[in-house]
Amino acid sequence: MAELSLTIDGQQVAVAEGATILDAARAAGVAIPTLCHDPDLEPYGGCRLCIVKVEGMRGMPPSCITKAADGMCVTTADEEIVAARRTVMRLLLADHPNDCLSRRGNLDCELQRLAKDMGVREHGLIPLTREGSIDQSNPVFVRDMNRCVLCARCVGACEQILGLGAIHFIRRGHATEVGTFMGGDIAQSTCESCGECVVHCPTGALAFREPPPEPEKEVASVCQYCGTGCSILMGVRGGKVVRARGNPEGPVNRGNLCVKGRFGAIEYVHHPERLTTPLIRREGELQEASWDEALDLVAEKLAPHKGDAFASFSSAKVANEDNYLMQKFTRAVMGTNSVDHCARL
Amino acid sequence: MTNPIADFSESEVILITGSNTTEAHPIIANRMRRAARAGTKLLVIEPRAIPLVDQASMFLRPRPGTDVAWINGLMHVIVKEGLADSEYIASRTEGFDEMAEMLKKFDPDTVAKITGIAADDLVAAARLFAGAKPASIAYAMGITQHITGTDNVKSLANLAMLTGNVGVVGGGVNPLRGQNNVQGACDLGALPNVYPGYQKVTDATVQKKFEQAWGVDLPAHVGLTVTEVLPGILAGKVKALYIMGENPMLSDPDTAHVEKALRAADLLVVQDIFLTETAKLADVVLPAASYVERDGTVTNTERRVQRTGKAIEPLGDSRADWEIICDLSTRMGYEMNYASVNEIMIEIAQVTPQYGGISYARLEAGETPCWPCPTADHPGTGVLHVGKFSRGLGHFHAIDFQAADELPDKDYPMILTTGRISAQFHTGTMSRKSPGLNALAPEAFVQVCPKDAAALGIQDGEKIRVRTRRGQIELKARHADMVDQGVIFIPFHFHEAAANVLTNTALDPIAKIPELKVCAAKMERL
Numbered sequence: 001m002a003e004l005s006l007t008i009d010g011q012q013v014a015v016a017e018g019a020t021i022l023d024a025a026r027a028a029g030v031a032i033p034t035l036c037h038d039p040d041l042e043p044y045g046g047c048r049l050c051i052v053k054v055e056g057m058r059g060m061p062p063s064c065i066t067k068a069a070d071g072m073c074v075t076t077a078d079e080e081i082v083a084a085r086r087t088v089m090r091l092l093l094a095d096h097p098n099d100c101l102s103r104r105g106n107l108d109c110e111l112q113r114l115a116k117d118m119g120v121r122e123h124g125l126i127p128l129t130r131e132g133s134i135d136q137s138n139p140v141f142v143r144d145m146n147r148c149v150l151c152a153r154c155v156g157a158c159e160q161i162l163g164l165g166a167i168h169f170i171r172r173g174h175a176t177e178v179g180t181f182m183g184g185d186i187a188q189s190t191c192e193s194c195g196e197c198v199v200h201c202p203t204g205a206l207a208f209r210e211p212p213p214e215p216e217k218e219v220a221s222v223c224q225y226c227g228t229g230c231s232i233l234m235g236v237r238g239g240k241v242v243r244a245r246g247n248p249e250g251p252v253n254r255g256n257l258c259v260k261g262r263f264g265a266i267e268y269v270h271h272p273e274r275l276t277t278p279l280i281r282r283e284g285e286l287q288e289a290s291w292d293e294a295l296d297l298v299a300e301k302l303a304p305h306k307g308d309a310f311a312s313f314s315s316a317k318v319a320n321e322d323n324y325l326m327q328k329f330t331r332a333v334m335g336t337n338s339v340d341h342c343a344r345l
Numbered sequence: 346m347t348n349p350i351a352d353f354s355e356s357e358v359i360l361i362t363g364s365n366t367t368e369a370h371p372i373i374a375n376r377m378r379r380a381a382r383a384g385t386k387l388l389v390i391e392p393r394a395i396p397l398v399d400q401a402s403m404f405l406r407p408r409p410g411t412d413v414a415w416i417n418g419l420m421h422v423i424v425k426e427g428l429a430d431s432e433y434i435a436s437r438t439e440g441f442d443e444m445a446e447m448l449k450k451f452d453p454d455t456v457a458k459i460t461g462i463a464a465d466d467l468v469a470a471a472r473l474f475a476g477a478k479p480a481s482i483a484y485a486m487g488i489t490q491h492i493t494g495t496d497n498v499k500s501l502a503n504l505a506m507l508t509g510n511v512g513v514v515g516g517g518v519n520p521l522r523g524q525n526n527v528q529g530a531c532d533l534g535a536l537p538n539v540y541p542g543y544q545k546v547t548d549a550t551v552q553k554k555f556e557q558a559w560g561v562d563l564p565a566h567v568g569l570t571v572t573e574v575l576p577g578i579l580a581g582k583v584k585a586l587y588i589m590g591e592n593p594m595l596s597d598p599d600t601a602h603v604e605k606a607l608r609a610a611d612l613l614v615v616q617d618i619f620l621t622e623t624a625k626l627a628d629v630v631l632p633a634a635s636y637v638e639r640d641g642t643v644t645n646t647e648r649r650v651q652r653t654g655k656a657i658e659p660l661g662d663s664r665a666d667w668e669i670i671c672d673l674s675t676r677m678g679y680e681m682n683y684a685s686v687n688e689i690m691i692e693i694a695q696v697t698p699q700y701g702g703i704s705y706a707r708l709e710a711g712e713t714p715c716w717p718c719p720t721a722d723h724p725g726t727g728v729l730h731v732g733k734f735s736r737g738l739g740h741f742h743a744i745d746f747q748a749a750d751e752l753p754d755k756d757y758p759m760i761l762t763t764g765r766i767s768a769q770f771h772t773g774t775m776s777r778k779s780p781g782l783n784a785l786a787p788e789a790f791v792q793v794c795p796k797d798a799a800a801l802g803i804q805d806g807e808k809i810r811v812r813t814r815r816g817q818i819e820l821k822a823r824h825a826d827m828v829d830q831g832v833i834f835i836p837f838h839f840h841e842a843a844a845n846v847l848t849n850t851a852l853d854p855i856a857k858i859p860e861l862k863v864c865a866a867k868m869e870r871l
Contacts, residue, residue, distance in 0.1 A: 139784030163378025163400070190396070192371065192767060193785055210781070219656040222643050224636055225770045227522030228350070228372045229645025234637050234656040241637050241656055251649065251713050252350055258371030259768050259785065260776060266637065268778035269660075273619055275632035276661020286620075286630060291662065291672070298587075298629050299676040301612045305585040307564075311574040314535035315590030315666075316524035318633075319641025319653065321689040322666035323526070324541060325681065326589055327534040329670050330568075332559045333679045337537045337546050337568030338583070341530045344490075344571060344858035345596040 006072035021063035036151035037064045093123040110202035137187035145177040148205035154197035166191040195262045212243035225260040241266045311338035347729040348517035355515030357477035363487025367396040368767040407460040410749030410863040416500040418456030421448045422471035430509030440741035447743035479515030490861040494853040499742045512730040522646040529644035537568030542697035570857040575606035585612040594622035595772035598848040598859040634659035648715040652708045749863040750851035757865035769838035789839035792825040810869040816846040
């Protein structure tokens, strides 16, 4: 691919053809604020926070959708650009409720963080009142359009990652919001409740009903549901698994998860009904026992049933190593090939 | 799968059959929908109007249990219209003439009578599939859970070879597997006829190899499948059963029969993370650690081996499955002293040619190779059968149509088919512990087409009884255009209205898979 050379704030940068000014700036280590830009999605150019100046070009083009060109000379920040960006941010905040800190929903608010970074504490404008809809119909997330800044990341996630398009902009002008076809409840739409839109929302407009705490560390695993092999990062805090999120490095899913992976991957792990001790049936009842008691009993009772009087069901839900040992045990110890699992069911 | 999941983005056409992909494999469905957005044509041939129909170029709706007929019908048209890949057939396959002879009688009108697919639609679908390259086939249990499951799969393979689509990027015959490590369980020999790596137990050389590797004498005859073990217990042949992480009480057909068999065993040992419906019947229950409490590897539907890392300590006294097996084996006089899963993988790599190059070192370095990966420097294999089939020439099978085991009649006029919904999984042992998933999918239901419902006066949401020759359950009726007239659908996740109380135990003679997708049923108002 052809290489382009351009100047960003006086610094020479080489990028591949097709790269945007934002890509070039990031390659040069120059920070430009963005809100609607999402590395998982096609550039949208909606929020206008990433505006820059390009020599010979009129106005201030958004860097996220302006392609880099050979010999281009870009200024990413001067007094005029910074002032324009602050105005954009003030306008965004003026159209946004300011009670975010007292809400549980989306604790990780990109909008607040950006405003802070840009030194905008108050918008100082007289807001137009807008009654956004609040959709409580989905049991796993809430949609509060009062908090939406129309960045379209949810729209892009549903359309470009899922290929679904359950939501899009509806109505026009100041009344524009993100909604379903004909504006009905999300629960009655084609939405699959996977929560991908919530993950991509930079404000509290889309929020999980049970927002997970921030983990201390993350460990990569593979989702237990179906055979697709989606990589999940298991978030651990205080010795418990508290959060599951799609692993952006996952070779199959690239961070994407379905409804089960998102809302069911860890919920059963700490469930009170988990078995935590061996059980032996005594006088008709299953009663707690030690490992020694249980395994000695099994070993003793299995001994007379070697050969085809024994069978084992291994499992499509356990690891390769477990399956290998189960068939080895069945064949080498019990002397039969009667080992199978639920591949047929 | 013969091809990687990412290949669906390279296909011109994807034939989706026997799979409700958006509900059972949502992330794969996402890729198919993205492909459709970019111009790939989706051809859905399914008894139910699955959600992917929204993105499909064409949707054909056969009656459940008539797959061989419409696949042969497609091939009949392809051959007749000269759309077959004659060069591929000549250079890469054998047995074409015998199959072509069989195809003769599957003209579109005959196929229409068997399947209910209009003759013109069949012709159009054949032209769509054969007119594009590469064309991929994706299927799931809707193809395999029939007494003709093996025939159905062979027929799809015939179709793929006929159009020159095996061994090419964007093509292939691609079963979407339903459990996160069902591929690995098969690969590593948790099957009664093969050792790890699909090495036959009846092959004396293979037997000798494993006898040397394991230092014991090994049995030379094929063992029993899951679906044969339970009758084996009732016949007094099988006395002791050790179940690890499975719940046949809900997953197997004819629950009453399953329970009778499990109760009849002299010894039932169940190793699981919950006291499942099956574990409740056990003599000894062994508590296993869940997947986040131990290290391991799993192999996905595209043969990709990935690490599952230990995130937390095992709960209570629970232990990793492999540790429990080692302990039991050692107590029974056969020492298994593996210090870690890593040591087990070293042994796996030694005896399993396809996994010869898989190691924890590579996985920890971020690699996720697809097998066959025979050596440490082999990158893994994405597309199978490139240039040459693993057996040499691809073999066409001449396959005749055979009706399902139990067809609707006067007493049981409906066809019952079963399957999954997106927010629950398999027997619900894991997914039904999630408040979110339970809120999204709280209860069992039966999908009924509005016309059939109206005929019996069944309201949307009304609790009804569904009865078959095996048993009966009560659950809510949902009016759904997704099912055709004469067909009802029940998800099998819910123990309180378990679909498998109703299903037929008739088996495919080769794969021994039960016919869970077709049986005769009737609905009754309460």
